[in-house]
Amino acid sequence: MSRSELDSVDRKILSSLVNDARKPYLEIARECGISGAAIHQRVNKLEAAGVITGSRLLVKPGAIGMGVCAFVCVSLSEPTKYHEVISALKAVPEVVECHFVTGKYSLLLKIYCKDNDQFIDVLLHHIQTIPFVQETETMIALETAFERQLNIKDSL
Secondary structure (H helix, E strand, O other), X not given: OOHHHOOHHXXXXXXXXXXXXXXXXXXXXXXXXXXXXXXXXXXXXXXXXXXXXXXXXXXXXXXHOOOEEEEEEEEEOOHHHHHHHHHHHHOOOOEEXXXXXXXXXXEEXXXXXXXXXXXXXXXXXXXXXXXXXXXXEXXXXXXXXXXXXXXXXXXX
């Protein structure tokens, strides 16, 4: 499904679900002026097309004791081994995001740990020991100014 295939009702549904994934379909239906069954059909269509890939509960890491947020840039000794490195990183639970990026580094990781000691352990004994990881550079987030989902209304 391409961007041009999304009509105004699809956009309203997406915007509503991004703002509150738990919002009842009947409430969304009232806002859109269509039936609850139509909302179910449209959401199913958006899921089948890969526009919606699921919903999740967001937990504030600091509230559960994960006080360190770090961004780690990773360069690879052999860039063609990208998939092997990604597979190994998936096994490190503290790595919550991994992006393949342009520039000096190949990967940008987002990592949450309870404290600096745990972060050092993750970096030295898990990430830097992965074959083909050549170099890392770390930035510790001092504060998260804001986080947000994509604004559906402005982007579609």
